[in-house]
Amino acid sequence: MIANTNRQIVLAARPVGAPKETDFRLVEGPVPPPAEGELLVRTIWLSLDPYMRLRMGTDLRYYPPIPLGDVIVGGAVSRVVESRHPKFAPGDIVDDYTGWQDYAIAQGASARRVNPALGPLSTAVGVLGMPGLTAYLGLVKVGRPAPGDTVVISAASGAVGAVAGQVAKIAGCRVVGIAGGAEKLRYLTQELGFDEAIDRHTDDLPGALAAACPDGIDVYFENVGGPIGDAIYPLLAHGARVVICGGISHYNATEPPKVASHSRADPLHRDRGEGFNIYSYGAHYEHARKRLARWLGKAGSPSRRTSWTASRTRRWRFSASSTGSNFGKLLVRVSAE
Amino acid sequence: MIANTNRQIVLAARPVGAPKETDFRLVEGPVPPPAEGELLVRTIWLSLDPYMRLRMGTDLRYYPPIPLGDVIVGGAVSRVVESRHPKFAPGDIVDDYTGWQDYAIAQGASARRVNPALGPLSTAVGVLGMPGLTAYLGLVKVGRPAPGDTVVISAASGAVGAVAGQVAKIAGCRVVGIAGGAEKLRYLTQELGFDEAIDRHTDDLPGALAAACPDGIDVYFENVGGPIGDAIYPLLAHGARVVICGGISHYNATEPPKVASHSRADPLHRDRGEGFNIYSYGAHYEHARKRLARWLGKAGSPSRRTSWTASRTRRWRFSASSTGSNFGKLLVRVSAE
Structure with missing residues (x-):
């Protein structure tokens, strides 16, 4: 059954610093009809991810900003309500960037069918x-972990860091996570199997890292940016790889971010930093998903799931996700599965 | 105590096909005195390795042939008896290519000290x-195994293959070994933890490999050469890596070897074959040895040890090592530790 009204959260103002409730506006309107080749989908799960904050700004180095008044961009798991594409039928589950709304139009040609068995x-x-x-x-x-490597991950209890750490364990590595607060540290070592977890607020981060990485750091998976690199870079081993995946410490910044002051001048050291964006690796998605699904089945969920309902909560939670008070994968449950 | 006589096995004739006893000669002579910077060492363990067969021939693509009448080349673990180099003292254990003899002169500058604690x-x-x-x-x-990769290893029960397979397991891979005979297959899966083992004499090697590698082959570690590649290459996954480490099926050949007839013409497939020789990677030895020692301590010996005494036996065994009747690491124990 389709509701009469579609609720949408649109961008009311570009956030300055952490997003505030007034940066968003709830708009109600009719449920749109799908055109030929399109699907009408009902949103079930909405994904909250750090990149969304960048899309609310105007930094074109990333992706085009969300126009003011437009629905907030976001990945979602949805159920097909009406299909005008031969590949899909009502009831199918799809995954697409349909954004913050109850109902959305998805393109049959690009929506991905979700296999509920995985x-x-x-x-x-x-x-x-x-x-x-x-x-x-x-x-x-990018990280190319070799068995026996030491892998350090920042924002290690986040949706990306938590999976990266568990894959590094599967790859035979020593895994050290950096996160904030005792609960996250316990989660990393007790639930996810990290070898060591270090509090980012510790008085002596360089000392704690050096103690946790007696053979140096072979792979650093960077999720936060900022001055944490000052503790990391001096410990990089010969031929180390730095996966520059995210910089969440900058995303709410109103001034140019403080970056690591340390830089290595020695060309013999052969370490390598590489900016990484998943969208360059589209050809590998299915292959990677298959492996992740296999491990998910084996060793229990490699990602803690947190869920809420209600649009009011989701706005608040989105802000929280950038201030370090949540961990694991952040989701909003918009409707029943 | 130093014996009066040094026994040496020298190359009497270049082998045609499998080495015969008459290709070697036992020579007895005085124990040589070390010059300044040198060590006199007593051989304890002598290593038997496939490359030695190449050194007995005249194929200069490899390393210089052993001159007729010279001591057979080979790696050995020895104890220092007399030292004229400041880095070493009597009683130290060293590892060097000192060859098939009871006593040898080693160069203090190049001999490697063995740490008996490892x-x-x-x-x-x-x-x-x-x-x-x-x-x-x-x-x-070269192989760059990713977690979840399928790794196939030929001559999998040999000294190199057995360790490669165990490291691939540590790296989170599915590991399939190819070897000859039920005892070796059992050894691979029961003792070394390989996921699958395939008999190289099976009637349908391509079919057996396809069944063992449902997602294709991501890494092939080639130790044998010859037509086995016909079964391997069609199964290589997109972006696969072939580590061309050895070709023991050729080493005793008297005619040009039969090689795999299959070759992939599709440039989109992006698989890569790379000849590999350990001597290009000297800078990584200590680093790699440290990891292997750590794993050795954890999970028991990753290599079966077989030992014999008596020079007569060693000649016979060397021949056997190229015909498939031995497995694991082949060693000759020349004297007590």
């Missing part, structure tokens, strides 16, 4: 979706 | 020596 539907935007693929492909294609 | 002394020419380093560095640097 895991809970929400994993399609978690460990089996963009964050999980980012973790797997960033670690494997 | 494992049994014989491992210095096994899992912690050339074969183990070949396995680790060939797999890691």
Whole structure:
């Protein structure tokens, strides 16, 4: 049954610093009809991810900004309500960037069919979706972990970091996570199997890292940016790889970010930093998803799932996700599965 | 105590086909005195490796042939008897290519000190020596295994293959070994933890490999050469890596070897074959040895040790090692440790 009204959250103002409730506006309107080749879908799970903050700004180095008044961009798991594309039928589950709304129009040609047998539907935007693929492909294609390597991951309890760390364990590495607060540290070592976890607020981050990485750091999976690199870079081993995946410490910044002051001048050291964006690796998605699904089945969920309902909550939570008070994969449950 | 006589096995004739006893000659002579900077060492363990057969021939693509009448080349673990180099003292254990003799002169500048704490002394020419380093560095640097990859290894029960397979397991891969005979197959899956083992004499090698590698082959670690590639190459996955480490099926050949007839013409497939020789990776030895030693301590010996005494036996065994009747790491124990 289709509701009469579609609720949409649109961008009311470009956030300055952390997003505020007044940066968003709830708009109600009719449920749109699909045209030929399109699908009408009902949103089930909405994914909250750090990149969304960038899309609310005007930094064109990333992706085009969301125009003011437009629906907030976001990945979602949805159920097909009406199909005008031969590949899909009502009831099918799809994964697409349909954004913050109850109902959306998806393109049949580009929507991805979700296989519910692989895991809970929400994993399609978690460990089996963009964050999980980012973790797997960033670690494997750029980080190239060798068995026995020491891998350090920042924002390690986040949706990407948590999966990257678990894949690094599967790859036979020593895995050290950096996160904030005792609960996250416990989660990393007790639930996810990290070898060590270090509090980012510790008085002596360089000392704690050096103690946790006696053979140096072979792979650094960078999710936060900022001055944490000052502790990391001096410990990079010969031939180390730095996967520059994210910089969440900058995303709400109103001034140019403080970056690591340390830079290595020695060409013999052969370490390599590489900016990584999942969208360059589209050819590898299915292959990577298959492996993640296999591991998901084996060793339990590699990603903690947190869920809420209500649009009011989701705005608040989105802000929280950039201030360090949540961890794991952030999701909004918009409707029943 | 130093014996009065040094026994040496020298090359009497270049072998045609498999080496025969008459290709070798036992020579007895005085124990040589070390000059300044040199060490006199007593051989404990002598390593038998396939490359030695190449050195007995005249194929200059490899390394210079052993001159007729010279001591047979080979790696050995020895004890220092007399030192004229400041780095070494009597009683130290060293690893060097000192060849088939009871006593040898080693160069203090190039001999490697063996750390007996890392494992049994014989491992210095096994899992912690050339074969183990070949396995680790060939797999890691050329094969670049990603977690979830399928890795196929030929001559999988040999000194190199057995370690390569175990490192691939540590790296989170599915590992399929090819070897000859039920005992070796059992050894691979029951003792070494390979996922599958295939008999190279099976009637349908392509069919058996396809069944064992449902997602294709991501890494092929080639130790044997010859027509086995006909079964391997059609199964290579997109972007596969072939580590061309050895070709033992050719080493005794008296005619040009039959090679795989299959070759892939599709440039989109992006698989890559790379000849691999450990001596290009000297900078990585200590690093790799440290990891192998760590794993050796954890999970028991990654290499079966076989030992004999008596020079007569060693000649016969050397021949056997190229006909498939032995497996694991082949060693000759020349004297007590």
